[in-house]
Amino acid sequence: MPLYCLLTPQGRLVSCLSGALMLYSCSAPAASSSAPPVIAPDSTVQVAAGPQYLRGPVHQFFWGRHYRKIWAEPVRAPVLNLRTAVPGGLTPIQEGGSFQTKNLRLVDRNGVQYVLRSVDKDATKALPPRLQNGPIGKLMKDQTSVIHPYGAYIVPPLAEAAGIYSTNPRLVYVADDPALGKFRKSFANALYLLEERPEGDQSLVSSFGHSAKVESSRKVFTNIRYRPDYEIDTRQYLRSRLFDMWLGDWSRREDQWRWASFLTPDGTTRYRAIPRDRDHAFFKFDDGFLTKIISWVKSNYQSFHKEIRLSDVEGLNRAAEPMDKTLLVYLTADDFRQVADSMRHQLSDAVIKKSLTVWPANIYKLSGAEFEEKLRSRRDQLPMVAAKFYELLSRDIELPGTDKPERFVIEPAGEGKVRVRVYQQHMQHADSLSGQRVFDVSQTRSIKLYGLGGDDIFELEGLPDKRFAIGIYDGAGQDIIRQKLDTPSDIETSVTVFDSGDGNTLNLSKAIKIEPYQPRANEFDAAGWLLRHRLF
Template sequence: MRTVTFLLSIAGSLGLAGCAKRHYFQRDAVVPAPSAARPNTADSVWATAGRQYAQHGFVNTVLVGRHHRAAWAAPVRVPVLHLATAWPTAGPLTPTKLGGGFQTTSLTLKGADGRSYALRSIDKDPSRILPKFWQRTFVANALRDATSAGLGYGALVVAPLAQALGVPHTHPRLEYVPPEEQQLGSAEANQRLRGKLALLEEKYSSKRAYSPLLPQATDFLSDEDMRKLLYEDPHYRPDQPALLQARLLDVLVGDWDRHAGQWQWALSPDPAAPATRHLFAPVPKDRDQVFFRLADGTIPWLLTRRVLVRHLVTFRHRYHDLVALTGQGRYVDQRGLNELTQRDFVAAAERTRQRLPDSVLARAVRRLPPAVYALEGPRLLRDLQARRDALPAVAARYYRLKAERPVVAGTNQPDHFVVRRAPDSTTVQVYSRTLGPDSLYYQRTFYTRETKRLTLEGLESRDLFEVSGARGLRLVIHAGAGPDVLRAPSRRRLRYEEEANGRLNRPEPKNKHEQFYPYDRLEDE
């Protein structure tokens, strides 16, 4: 609703009225060859990702913004999609499922190698998230136009950066889907993808998937499936250093859209105990919002000043509004970075800075198509260099932000939370009551100077919360299905919440990614 309100404000300011354009999008990505030196062939064409975004005058540019409009309209040379040869090492690709939610069209393909791939449209139609009435109005036009704030080719730049940092990633390839294509599996898929530019990339969603950066991985799971295992058995733990590295990459490239649904997880044996313990390493996906540029117009600049659409953070050479930039990933951060210290954050940022010298950044930016590089490349390179150099200081701020209200979760098995409180610190240890006193699987000391509130979460088990010390930081305990036991000599600065009538007396989850722990609320920020 905030985005809709934002776009209504823009439309009203521009005096827009009437109905949505019937033919808003370009009918075919192919552009006529400007000269005989730039012909289209059977194997490649000159095309644009979205010419319609550049068809605006001076007033619109001043009020709404220049965004990345010129890049969307820049002619690029791309291969024509042939499913038999599009991914040579995979063999012929066979369409299996059309998806992609309400904006991006995504077609899942299965290769002869048994692995899955995705064909994802670069352009989007976000108007489909609107109620049907508004889809027929000027609001649809405004919402569609906001797509130009994203850099459609940004995923091409992120891949080499991720490779240099050891963050698992896809290898996206530009493809043009010809208008006569009839082999996409369904009439709807043919209709929604024909004549468009798309990215073809791997999917990390099954045991057959493979990443050279994760050679020991035995399976790849969605975020929801990962958390089911994580909360079922203490032998499964998140790879917190790996997640931190991935999140620092998100911060570097300005990717604000990192909610729980934007991650896959690779299951691998824990090197410290490969026979008994397992780690979940993060695999980021859907790099649609990197290098986002919205607040370069008068109206969006005003409305992103911590009003309405604060989370739509514009990529600049300087970091700004770190709360908003990392806010969509708050749920993942709270439960995936809660063992790491400020020293860990700063050290990881320093490694990131060292692994991304100017030569690596320059090669990454050169992955943009030549015409797009001419428009965006030099500025993007300068911005990345500045953000890279500032990353260690930003990582310290990032840590302090995440240290304010950490969450420590148990499992569905009986757990023993041991909490030792002191005026300047609180130490938490979590054991499995089923596995015995040698089963410590979490330990961390939180300091009062950094942490305002510490939350402990019990699940569907007979948990024991043992709290010693009468002073310390504010402690909130969410008991699970129980019956649980609290042993505390003092209830000072301690809130204990039990399940009532078979359910916790808490608000319902905002979305499916919070179904296991519906306590991640933003009212405290």
């Protein structure tokens, strides 16, 4: 039975929880709780997203206050009319969703896709069926209250101000509409967010950069590891990631992204990040006795506090770490500082205050002052947080090539520093620089270079500081690994070549350690890299 609170046209306020636990009396006759009333298309309803989360003081002491009052507060929402929502109407085509959110994909007459995402969540779907309706399942369902049901509402104006792409969710109520077809039973009588589905041709959507081709993470990561003529706009991705931290959105795994593609004048395809699914933004978890203890163990369960503690930055970014380490590897400390500083200025007090006014007045009354204070405070911490983020990503570097031939050049760059340059090899003209970065031993302890596929070249132009642990992995091709012969042989270094023995040419001094290794099938080509780092 749906979990909702509905104000009918007759004035009766009904609260349903597992078959109607409560009934709030009004002046009109009582409405039956066994079935929702018929609602005319193009009307509005007064509805609460989750009145069942409003619990007593003892429960809240142990399991958190969270956003329970917000979930129980009725808001006015328009009833979605599938026949008139867009010209030609919307047709439901596919049910989907994660372990928490229930989704329904819709398509218009031009093939443009939209998605309905349930405001209420149900994490119990991740449990075995025998546990879903027991005490554990009920507790997991109760913890949906850690999410602000209308948090996604305020993200688009903030994202626009910060120069970040975003979806544009609109709160709607789906009644018992025959146009739902075979999805009627599962999706009728509940609140949803209706938004564009970032996929395919989005040339008419400004918040996706008017991209004519939006692609999935799986497609994009495959392209950039297979061929060097695909690249990520890394500063724009960094901007998006700092924005995530500002919102306290810790669940940013690869499926939470889509990518707008653009063709550059030199024929390269450049991808710009489109964050989606803000379910875990503004997370409020550690305000109960037991949930606080759990947050110490599950350090990625970061709550939306006034301060972004530096000790929390690692946990806050754990879900996105494989992406971050791969996509941000060439950015410098200056890049991180510049992006953070610009965002701090773009996200002004006026921008923050205006973004919160998109909430219904009663929701703003409950959350507005709290969010305004927290967003201002967290914004001012962005440069400090960016510096910590850079520090974490710089400890251990993994620098992959592609399945095409590359040339890796390693050379000392001063006391305690080493420079790594990666070139795309060309047969007909000079090699072109794909990326470079200088690493400092005070920040970086290990650097691993992966040739992946293709016949790669690794060149040591001098021996780097021995405090760097540098590993060279040849990959799937027949590679050349060579060192300048005039390098003194008595210099100590910590460079190790991992040789798979598939016909590589090694021209190295005794200062370089060579270790045979047997990679697992496809481990160090593009397909293996994607699998190993969950970038699919």
